[in-house]
């Protein structure tokens with residue numbers, strides 16, 4: 001276990017680039033001197049959460065998988081009782097792109113149900129004051145009307161390729177709701193769209209759509225290949241959110257008096273895969289043609305989140321896709337460029353979630 005003391009949480013200037021506009025009156029939870037557990041702190045969103053909390057004055061509790069396997073119920077219970085966190089950002093989960101989800105559905109369902117049950121029930125038993133659970137936009141039905149409001153949950157069929165993962169996340173949302181209703185626990189869930197940013201997973205098979213296209217654009221540029229092949233026809237739309245924006249929204253929701261048990265947290269607009277691919281080509285310096293493999297699936301055509309609830313709290317995102325993707329590419333170059341191959345022929349799935 002690592003315990004890290006950070007500096008005082010400045011309410012007036014706590015947002016990304018100082019752009020949050022919530023009022024002091026809205027803040028019910030001050031983190032100064034409080035124990036805050038961030039599960040999955042080594043992952044993309046978890047490490048953004050650590051960055052976001054650095055100025056909060058909290059004692060950040062961070063447990064790597066080696067120190068505490070979240071699948072081990074007894075270990076999680078013991079750890080919670082011994083460490084008594086007041087706030088929990090539950091971020092840790094088994095995460096992957098469409099290929100990983102399609103080939104490992106049993107792992108996604110079993111591991112995420114187990115991890116969530118251990119953390120959420122353990123948090124209740126250890127008397128945690130407030131918990132925030134991170135779900136996913138794949139929990140919404142494929143036929144939900146756009147933009148998708150929170151009450152669309154459980155109203156229709158799910159995307160078959162990621163159904164196991166989606167069901168595990170729906171169970172997490174319902175578990176938080178059930179503990180709220182039965183025990184009065186202040187457990188809240190959020191639904192983000194596609195995330196990207198520093199620390200993303202650029203694995204050739206297991207990455208999400210943005211990381212996948214970015215890696216292949218880089219590889220195509222390095223190999224001098226004239227074409228970058230993207231799966232599908234380029235028309236499906238995706239809403240992207242930078243992880244630093246999401247982490248700041250999570251800190252915001254944790255600090256304020258959240259009226260609802262579920263909040264969509266998106267950027268408020270979406271873009272066609274073809275637009276996203278163009279921006280990625282620009283930031284990576286790939287100057288060849290972007291071709292679309294129409295024989296490959298498009299995936300869900302659109303899943304834009306309705307941001308009304310979180311906006312009414314006073315939160316808004318601060319990082320544009322162009323700036324965010326340029327930063328993501330710098331992070332990719334720093335961490336992965338040497339190991340990335342130069343084979344750009346395999347194409348990139350647009351259907352990733």
Ligand SMILES: NC(=O)c1ccc[n+]([C@@H]2O[C@H](COP(=O)([O-])OP(=O)(O)OC[C@H]3O[C@@H](n4cnc5c(N)ncnc54)[C@H](OP(=O)(O)O)[C@@H]3O)[C@@H](O)[C@H]2O)c1
Nearest residue numbers: 040042043044045065069070071091092093095136194195
């Ligand atoms: N990425 C997206 O586009 C996206 C979109 C919507 C929602 N989300 C949700 O956001 C959260 C974070 O996603 P991410 O992209 O940041 O994922 P990530 O980079 O893969 O991070 C996941 C973290 O969970 C940890 N973890 C997994 N199983 C564990 C276990 N048994 N014990 C302890 N730690 C375990 C991992 O530890 P190791 O480092 O040891 O592997 C890792 O640190 C997840 O709940 C995900 O479902 C992500």
